[in-house]
Amino acid sequence: xxxxARTSRAAFSFLGSSQGTxxxxxxxxxxxxxxxxxxxxxxxxxxxxxARPSTAPSFATxxxxxxxxxATTHVPPAPGVSKLYAAEPVAGRCxxxxxxxxxxxxxxxxxxxxxxxxxxxxxxxxDRLDALATRLAxxxxxxxxxxxxxxxxxxxxxxxxxxxxxxxxDVSILVNNAGGALGTAKCTENNMDDVATMLDAxxxxxxxxxxxxxxxxxxxxxxxxxxxxxxxxxxxYGGGSVYCATKAAINAFTYASRKDLHDTPCKITSVSxxxxxxxxxxxxxxxxxxxxDNVYAGMKYGGPLLAEDIADNIVYALTRPGRxxxxxxxxxxxxxxxxxxxxxx
Ligand SMILES: NC(=O)c1ccc[n+]([C@@H]2O[C@H](COP(=O)([O-])OP(=O)(O)OC[C@H]3O[C@@H](n4cnc5c(N)ncnc54)[C@H](OP(=O)(O)O)[C@@H]3O)[C@@H](O)[C@H]2O)c1
Numbered sequence: 001x002x003x004x005a006r007t008s009r010a011a012f013s014f015l016g017s018s019q020g021t022x023x024x025x026x027x028x029x030x031x032x033x034x035x036x037x038x039x040x041x042x043x044x045x046x047x048x049x050x051a052r053p054s055t056a057p058s059f060a061t062x063x064x065x066x067x068x069x070x071a072t073t074h075v076p077p078a079p080g081v082s083k084l085y086a087a088e089p090v091a092g093r094c095x096x097x098x099x100x101x102x103x104x105x106x107x108x109x110x111x112x113x114x115x116x117x118x119x120x121x122x123x124x125x126x127d128r129l130d131a132l133a134t135r136l137a138x139x140x141x142x143x144x145x146x147x148x149x150x151x152x153x154x155x156x157x158x159x160x161x162x163x164x165x166x167x168x169x170d171v172s173i174l175v176n177n178a179g180g181a182l183g184t185a186k187c188t189e190n191n192m193d194d195v196a197t198m199l200d201a202x203x204x205x206x207x208x209x210x211x212x213x214x215x216x217x218x219x220x221x222x223x224x225x226x227x228x229x230x231x232x233x234x235x236x237y238g239g240g241s242v243y244c245a246t247k248a249a250i251n252a253f254t255y256a257s258r259k260d261l262h263d264t265p266c267k268i269t270s271v272s273x274x275x276x277x278x279x280x281x282x283x284x285x286x287x288x289x290x291x292x293d294n295v296y297a298g299m300k301y302g303g304p305l306l307a308e309d310i311a312d313n314i315v316y317a318l319t320r321p322g323r324x325x326x327x328x329x330x331x332x333x334x335x336x337x338x339x340x341x342x343x344x345x
Contacts, residue, residue: 087319091116093222096171098151098209099178101128103278104228107311108175113142115315120168122149122160123178143167151178151205152197158212170220173318174213176206177228179246181284184239195242202246207253214257214266223266226314227254231274234330235339247272251328258327267325269317274332275304275342298344301334 077083095112099105101123109121113136121129126148133144145168149156161171179202182194210225217223232240233247254270261268281292296304310331317326335343 086321088321089115090173090315090318092118093173094118094120094168094171095173095175096120096122096209096213097175097177098122098149098205100132101125103280104273104276104307104310104314105175105177106132107307108177108314109136109144111308111311111315112173112318113140113144115319116140116142117173118142118168119144120147120164120171121145122147122151124148124150151209152200154204154208157205157208161212161216170216171213172217172220172222172224174209174217174223174225175228175314176209176225178205179228180280181232181240181243182286183284186239187241190242198242198246202243203249203253206250210253210257214261217266218261218264221265223264224318225257225266225268226317227268227270228310229254229270229272231272231330231332231336231339233270233272237339240339254328258325265322267317269326270328271310271313271317272328272330273305273310273313274330274336274339275299276307276310277304278307299333299335300343300345303333303335305331305333 090112095117097105097109097112097119100109100119100121102125105121105123106128109119109132113119119133119136119142121132121144123129126146129146129148133142133146136142136144145165147160147164149160151157161169164171180198182198183191185191185194206227214223214225217225227250229250230243230247232244233249233251236244236248251270251272254268258268275296277296281295282289285291313329313331317329320326
């Protein structure tokens with residue numbers, strides 16, 4: 001099974017995918033209505049624990065009890081909206097997203113802005129963050145604070161919680177997304193500068209951001225850390241020894257941290273994408289666009305995942321009711337079956 005959740009399997013349905021996300025399609029990624037800006041503290045609201053009003057007959061009951069076609073006419077809800085299962089709004093919560101200057105991080109910022117979160121967006125390229133903040137303010141009226149941050153700078157990360165403006169001080173969602181791969185060297189030829197960069201960003205950065213922001217979450221009784229791992233964390237391929245090692249480390253860190261947090265209201269989730277068409281491959285091949293494009297060339301059935309597909313997975317995990325903790329999500333494009341099994345034209 002490519003998605004493991006502690007208790008939420010009933011919320012998933014196997015639907016065909018038009019966008020290429022394989023496996024479990026998620027039945028209730030319901031966003032709150034636009035303009036809904038109520039703060040809700042997960043796990044604290046009994047109402048949010050009701051899957052449906054107890055008096056409402058199920059669709060199945062209505063269909064069975066009616067004897068004619070007119071009475072059974074049912075207009076299906078819009079995708080992602082269900083009367084039978086209530087997603088938890090994130091509106092009003094403060095979310096910090098690392099690596100928000102491109103790809104998955106940027107797409108996640110866009111979705112969370114649309115859902116009414118206050119955002120702290122962090123990355124090294126501040127100009128991109130500023131442009132993003134302006135766009136999100138215009139499109140969604142979002143409040144966005146931009147931070148020029150290198151997650152490998154532990155001092156900068158550790159001092160960030162107290163450096164945030166008061167309006168953004170109550171971070172309760174942390175998306176540890178910053179990172180990437182450098183090169184495809186064999187273990188006999190690894191470039192030690194690339195090794196250090198990957199270890200520092202992909203592992204030390206995640207550990208440091210979690211260390212900096214999780215105490216406040218525990219103290220306020222409201223928190224969710226989402227770590228972006230990878231297929232590389234579960235399937236280790238030649239030419240990716242160090243990148244695979246960093247993502248395997250993130251899986252272990254996430255798993256063990258859940259044990260540290262399980263007696264608190266705070267959740268921790270890892271999301272492990274397969275091929276996603278972002279700047280990831282261009283960075284891996286150090287700016288060689290030809291090599292990067294080759295990674296995604298000819299991929300069948302809709303091509304590689306898009307950044308917004310993974311943002312949608314992140315939103316799904318964040319919007320489950322307080323009692324539901326999504327532990328791991330492994331998400332492939334439809335044409336992918338492993339790190340190296342890719343169906344191409
Ligand atoms: N694309 C894929 O196929 C794929 C698959 C599995 C997992 N992932 C993972 O998904 C995450 C996001 O990658 P992406 O695909 O969205 O690639 P991307 O478009 O290259 O985005 C990477 C982001 O990380 C930021 N970043 C990198 N090093 C940083 C540092 N030291 N400090 C702060 N920010 C840093 C970059 O911003 P700045 O350069 O502005 O700092 C950028 O915003 C990564 O952890 C990656 O390993 C990607």
